[in-house]
Structure formats: C-alpha cells, structure tokens
Amino acid sequence: MKRTCLAIVLAAGESTRMKSSMSKVLHPVAGRPMIAHVVEALANASISSVALVLGRDAEIVQSAAARNDISLSAFLQTERLGTGHAVLAAKDAIAKGYDDILVVFGDTPLITAGPLLAARKGLADGNDVVVIGFQTADPAGYGRLIVEDGALVAIREEKDATAEEKKITYCNGGLMAINGAKALELLGKIGNANAKGEYYLTDIVEIARAAGGKAIAVEAPETELTGCNNRAELAMIEAIWQKRRRHELMVSGVSMIAPETVFLAFDTQIAQDVLIEPNVVFGPGVTIESGAIIHAFSHLEGAHVGAEATVGPYARLRPGANLGPHSKVGNFCEVKKAEIGAGAKVNHLTYIGDAFVGEKTNIGAGTITCNYDGVNKHITRIGANAFIGSNSSLVAPVSIGDGALVASGSVVTQDVPADAVAFGRARQEIKPGRAKILRERYQAEKASRKK
Numbered sequence: 001m002k003r004t005c006l007a008i009v010l011a012a013g014e015s016t017r018m019k020s021s022m023s024k025v026l027h028p029v030a031g032r033p034m035i036a037h038v039v040e041a042l043a044n045a046s047i048s049s050v051a052l053v054l055g056r057d058a059e060i061v062q063s064a065a066a067r068n069d070i071s072l073s074a075f076l077q078t079e080r081l082g083t084g085h086a087v088l089a090a091k092d093a094i095a096k097g098y099d100d101i102l103v104v105f106g107d108t109p110l111i112t113a114g115p116l117l118a119a120r121k122g123l124a125d126g127n128d129v130v131v132i133g134f135q136t137a138d139p140a141g142y143g144r145l146i147v148e149d150g151a152l153v154a155i156r157e158e159k160d161a162t163a164e165e166k167k168i169t170y171c172n173g174g175l176m177a178i179n180g181a182k183a184l185e186l187l188g189k190i191g192n193a194n195a196k197g198e199y200y201l202t203d204i205v206e207i208a209r210a211a212g213g214k215a216i217a218v219e220a221p222e223t224e225l226t227g228c229n230n231r232a233e234l235a236m237i238e239a240i241w242q243k244r245r246r247h248e249l250m251v252s253g254v255s256m257i258a259p260e261t262v263f264l265a266f267d268t269q270i271a272q273d274v275l276i277e278p279n280v281v282f283g284p285g286v287t288i289e290s291g292a293i294i295h296a297f298s299h300l301e302g303a304h305v306g307a308e309a310t311v312g313p314y315a316r317l318r319p320g321a322n323l324g325p326h327s328k329v330g331n332f333c334e335v336k337k338a339e340i341g342a343g344a345k346v347n348h349l350t351y352i353g354d355a356f357v358g359e360k361t362n363i364g365a366g367t368i369t370c371n372y373d374g375v376n377k378h379i380t381r382i383g384a385n386a387f388i389g390s391n392s393s394l395v396a397p398v399s400i401g402d403g404a405l406v407a408s409g410s411v412v413t414q415d416v417p418a419d420a421v422a423f424g425r426a427r428q429e430i431k432p433g434r435a436k437i438l439r440e441r442y443q444a445e446k447a448s449r450k451k
Contacts, residue, residue, distance in 0.1 A: 003099035003124060005049065006180070007042045008090045009065070010056030011035055011106030012077040017229045023057040025106035026064055027234055029240050031265035031284045033064040034228060037109035043069050044113035045120070047102065051090035061106075082198030083174075083186040084190040091184060100122070103201065105174060107228045110240055115220035119177035128182055128213030131155065132175040134222040142171035143202060145217045152215040155202040170217065172202065173225035182213065189308050265301075277313070285319065285350055295331075303335075306342070324359070338369075341384065353377075354396065358384030364408065366391040383418060392424075 014371055015024040016116055027036040041051060052074045054061055062074045077089045087103055089096065094101060100123050102116060115132050122130035131152055133145045139158075144165050146153040151336045155163050178186065189207045190199045228234050245268075246259045253272025256262050261278045270284045271290040280294050283301030290293065292305045295312030302319025305311060309323045313331050320337030323329060325423050327340045330347035338352045341359035348365035354377050355369045365386050369380040378396035382388065389408030401418030410424030 003120065004097075004180070005045075005100040005102055005120060006051060006093055006098040006168075007047045007049070007091075007102040007104060008051045008053060008087055008093070009035065009038060009042075009104055009106050010053050010086050011065075012053050012080070012109065013087075014056060014080075018231065018234075022208040023055070023061050024228065025061055027228070028105070029109045029266075030245070031240055031267075033061075034237075035061060035065045035106040035107040037266070038104060038106055038111060039065045039067055039070060041111045041113055041116060042104070043067060045116035047116070049073075049093075049098070051075060051093040052106075053079075053086050053184060054087045054161055065106075077355055078379045079110075081192070082196070083201035084187060084199030084203065087201060088187055088199075094180070094187075101178040101180050101183045103176050103178070105227060108175070108225060109228070110226050110237060110244075111175070111220075111224045115173075115175070115218065115224060118142050118218040118220075119175070119373050122216050122403035123177050123179055126214065127216050128179040128186070128208040130177040131205065131215070131217045132173045132177075132220050132225065133170050133217045134220055134225050135169050136171055136222050137169065138168075139169050139171050144168040145170045145172055145313075147217060150216065151209075152205055152217045153209070154206050157202075170219075173220060175220075175225065176201070176204075176228070178204065179213070182208075182211075186211070186213075229397070233247065271307075280312075286317075289325070318353075342351060352380075355380040355382065357382045358386060358402065360384060361386040363388045364392065368393055370395040 002135040003130055011025045013024050018024045029037060039050060048069060052062055052065060052072060054074055058074065058076060062072060066072060066119050073093050075089045077086050095319045100120050114233050119132055132271055141158060141188045144156045144161055146156055182295060185283045186204050186207055190203050192199050208215050223240050226237055228237055242263060245264050246256060249270055250256055254270045255275045258278035263281045265282050267284055269287045271288060273291050274288050275293045277294060277296040279297045281299045285302035286300045286378040288305045289307040291308040298312035298315045300317040303317035303321040305323045306327060307324040308325055309327045311317065311329050314328050316334045318336035321335040323340045324342035325345045327346045329335055333346050333350045336353040338355040340346060340357045341361065343360040344357045346363040350363055350366065351368040353369050354371040361382055361384060370393055371377050380394050380396045381399040383400060383402035385402055386404045388406045391409045392406050395413045398412055398415060400416040403419040404416045406412055406419045408422045410422060412424045416422040
C-alpha cells in the first residue's frame with residue numbers, strides 16, 4: 001500500500017493473570033516473545049512505523065519488538081484507564097500525520113498480515129473506523145458487532161446486550177483501524193461515563209457515526225485474534241502456532257511421520273524432501289537442506305544440516321553445528337560449534353565440540369574432543385579420510401592430519417601427521433594364571449568378612 005500507517009501496539013499489561021515476574025508479551029511462542037510475532041505481522045502488512053504503549057519491563061519489551069525494517073517509538077502508560085486511554089498515550093506519534101492508524105495488542109501472536117491489510121483497505125475505501133471481528137459458535141463474554149446493511153453500527157458489550165443481540169455470533173476481536181486524519185479528534189471524544197470510569201476504544205464506532213463518518217467490520221479467523229492471559233492460554237496458542245507451521249512445511253514438501261510430536265521454532269527452515277521422524281525438537285536457528293533425515297528423539301538448535309545428511313536418533317546438535325552433505329551424526333551423539341565435512345560419520349556415543357572434521361572421516365564410538373581446560377575452549381582439527389578409533393580422547397588444541405589413524409582407546413595430546421598411526425595408550429601386558437590367583441584371593445577376603 002502507498003498509504004502511510006502507524007501501528008499502535010498496546011503492551012502495557014501487568015501480567016497479573018500470567019502469575020509472572022516478567023511482562024506478558026515477553027513470554028515466548030515458538031521460541032520468541034509474543035510481541036515479536038505481532039510486529040512481524042505488522043511488517044508483513046507493509047507497516048514500517050510502530051508506536052509501543054508500554055508498562056512494566058518497558059526497555060526489555062522494546063528490545064524484543066525491534067526489527068531492522070520497523071521504526072519504533074515507545075510511550076509509557078502510567079495509568080490503566082482503558083483501551084481508549086492507552087491509545088492516546090501515543091498521541092504524539094499519531095499527531096505526526098498518517099493516513100492509517102492501526103491498533104493491535106501485543107499478546108495476539110497468531111495474527112497475520114491478512115486481517116491487517118483488510119482493515120487498511122477498509123480505510124482506503126472511505127471508512128473512518130474498521131473493526132476486525134470474528135465469527136464464533138460460542139460468543140459468550142465477547143462484545144458483539146452490530147452490523148446493519150453492511151455498516152458497523154456499534155460494539156455492544158455482553159452485559160449491555162439485549163437478549164436478541166446476545167444471539168449474534170459476530171464478535172469484536174479488539175483490533176481496529178482508524179482514519180489518521182480524524183484519529184485524535186475521535187479519540188478525544190471518548191468519555192468515561194461508565195461503571196469503571198474507563199475510556200473504552202470501542203466507543204469510537206458510535207462517535208465516528210455521530211460525526212457523519214462510516215464504520216465497518218472485517219472478518220478474521222478466530223484463532224488469529226486469540227489473546228493470552230494465563231499459562232494455559234499460552235500453551236493453547238503454542239499448540240495452534242505449531243500446528244499451523246507444521247502444515248505449511250508439509251504442504252511445501254517436508255515429510256513428518258507424526259507431526260503432532262514435532263516442535264518447531266519461529267525461524268526453523270526445512271527444505272523439501274526432508275524426513276522428520278517422531279519426537280524431534282527444533283530450537284531457534286536451524287536450517288535443514290533437501291533430502292536430510294532427522295531421526296526420532298533428536299534436539300537441534302542453532303544448527304545447519306546439509307543435503308542428504310542424517311541426524312539421530314537421540315542426537316543433539318547445539319549452536320554452531322554445521323553438518324556437510326551426506327554426513328551422519330548418529331545415536332546419542334552431541335555436536336557443538338563444529339564443522340562435520342561431507343560424508344563424514346560421527347556414529348555413536350560421541351561428543352564433538354569446537355572442532356573441524358574433514359570429508360569422509362570416521363569418528364569411532366565413544367570418542368570425545370576435550371575442548372575445555374576449565375578456563376578456555378580449544379580447537380580440534382581432524383583432516384579428511386581420517387579414522388579415529390573408538391573410545392579415544394582428543395585433547396585440544398590438537399590436529400590430526402589427512403588419512404591419519406588413531407588407535408582405539410587413545411588419549412591424543414600431540415599433533416598427528418597425515419597418514420600416520422597414533423597410539424596414545426599403555427601397552428597391553430599378559431600375565432598367565434594371574435586371574436585365577438586374584439579371584440581366589442578376592443573370594444577368601446569376601447568369606448572372611450562374613451564370619
């Protein structure tokens with residue numbers, strides 16, 4: 001849209017019902033704060049100016065909402081006197097002059113650009129107020145949208161509704177758009193002559209009509225307008241978000257055997273022809289390339305998995321893990337801040353951290369890179385086509401050359417040249433008959449303790 005727009009995000013709630021020590025809008029959905037989801041929807045609706053109306057944790061909330069493509073301004077709401085009062089906390093921003101003013105809530109993380117664009121189009125069509133509503137089979141507790149001949153006549157709170165009005169299933173979602181040229185005038189006319197002495201934004205519909213303006217309602221899916229007041233609702237919102245994102249990925253060509261057991265982050269990127277087995281968790285910052293397989297019970301965060309690579313089952317990829325194409329990280333393995341080369345294998349019960357593993361190298365079961373000396377982290381470098389025997393400890397900083405072989409059970413503390421064999425263990429000795437002598441001694445000691 002060529003029209004200018006200011007979005008006012010109401011985010012000054014006290015989190016009373018959340019029973020939380022931090023602002024409600026900071027609670028995460030899919031790994032990022034609720035308010036960040038809302039601001040993303042605004043950006044997707046071609047809105048680049050946002051005014052945040054804040055209360056507790058104001059600086060933290062402002063930081064959580066920040067985006068490079070959004071110009072943010074913040075306003076503190078010191079008193080809680082209703083939604084109309086909250087919007088006017090941003091009157092200095094409104095006064096700068098915008099075609100559209102859009103009012104949204106910081107605790108509706110499921111909202112998408114679609115309803116916001118529809119509301120803005122309503123303003124472009126000549127309406128002064130556009131309310132975003134939803135249809136529901138159970139309207140109890142919601143304000144009803146009174147629509148006559150396509151025009152929005154009023155928003156009627158349930159306590160004030162007649163028996164006939166209570167049958168209306170078209171309900172107020174709380175979000176609305178206001179003609180920017182008239183916004184301050186209309187908002188200034190909202191009074192507080194009610195039982196609570198508060199200024200209700202919903203009154204603006206009748207105020208606009210009384211001044212000769214027009215108001216309409218646009219419909220959005222009920223789920224997109226779902227707000228969050230407590231931890232139970234937060235879990236419900238998370239479930240809705242996850243189901244929606246899983247569906248998007250599967251439609252794009254990702255296979256999930258049991259999608260309800262897969263949990264995604266807000267920025268999880270998965271290419272087509274990837275297979276995700278049951279009970280996989282993606283933290284933030286994960287990219288999976290085409291053809292990869294993520295086996296069951298794996299946990300990935302801050303990781304990149306190359307094309308045709310396989311992970312798990314029961315694997316953990318921590319931030320900085322970068323798996324090359326056709327590589328493998330197998331069961332009960334952990335990889336952190338490490339490059340795993342193309343075709344390399346890290347198969348069983350292994351920890352690879354702060355390391356570089358070359359192409360087609362095989363890391364034996366039980367191998368660990370000893371990267372931490374108690375104070376600092378150190379790098380392990382393993383060349384291509386190397387073979388690290390099972391139960392080896394590679395004490396960083398250390399380098400192992402291309403084609404080198406490390407014998408099983410070795411503790412490697414010195415660099416190993418290319419194509420060399422390294423033994424870092426005590427030489428085995430055989431003492432014939434000694435086991436029988438020791439066994440008899442231990443049995444005698446055990447018998448003496450029983451007397």
